[in-house]
Amino acid sequence: MKTHIIPAIRLTLFCAVFFCGFYTLCILGIAQLTPNHGKGKVITANGKTYHVNVAQNFTEDNYFWSRPSAVDYNGAGSGGSNKGPSNPDYLAEVQARIDTFILKNPGIQRAAIPSEMVTASGSGLDPHISVAAAKIQVKRIAKARNIPEEKIRNVITENTEKPLLGILGTEKINVLKLNLALNNLQ
Template identity: 70%
Template sequence: MSIFANYITPLKNNKYLVMKENIIPAIRLTVFCAVFFSGIYTLSILGIAQLAPNQGKGEIVTVNGKNHHINVAQKFTENKYFWSRPSAVDYNAAGSGGSNKGPNNPEYLKEVETRIEAFLYKNPSVKRSEIPSELVTASGSGLDPNISIIGAKVQIERIANSRNLSEEKIAEVIKNNTERPLFGMFGPAKVNVLRLNIALDKLN
């Protein structure tokens, strides 16, 4: 019995040592992370958000008595408006997401081709090679509210004809609503589609 006791005692000591050096610190770290990220961090971000426009709830604009979020893509299909990026979630902010289909997926390629044909049909003066990718491919969130300057310019002729306005007037709307890169360095210049269309309606 004494021989087995000599083996059992070190094993017990090792077990307690492992618990003390690994398990207990892991539990402490878990508790700390739960308190920090669920409480302190969350409240800190909430406090910072109070300094942002609309207290972090996003910028809201009211049009004809209806509220719209500037930072969430809206669906526009009429010829008199600038079109937004396609959306895999049909512009539903409650279900943000992409299609999860790869660039070689046959269904995805067919969907993009359908969008290209639809765009060319409504914008006959635009060549296939002139269509920016964001006008025929959905963003990862499905809610991107912006398009590129080129993405707006290729729609000028259609909108001008639909509204009986000069193309120069539509181009001016784009220029007046262009958002420059942050600090002149970060990100491309872009335009918010909702802002553009609100400005168009004001012209008429």
């Protein structure tokens, strides 16, 4: 028994020192070499600081809406709803989001709504939507801001992020950057 306990205690102490001390300090040191010293991507606009890599809550008619969040856009912790696709509470929540989207975007058919506009991401903090999700909101925003739709489509095109190396991933749009660019139109 002694032959198993002593090596287990040594291994536990080694792992505690290595992973809680050495590894953490290495990652912190690497983060200091990055832009903004590991604090994430930050934008300052109109005297406010925003974290670009964390979703923001936009629900007003004159802005592009963000993807729903299971954690209420709280960057302190991420997580999904942990409800399965057949859960009645989850289905009711998604149906309520669909109804709200159709109400605020008249003329849009249910089948045309991109899934990310009514379902939360796994982290609940995804700051991006697809180009289709942005384009489907153009009419509502143009009407609310009294701006021609073409100007808004140009803002979408200018803020579309291409796939990594042109092949990895899909085109996407950061909602915060898009809405800040939208504010600069007026």
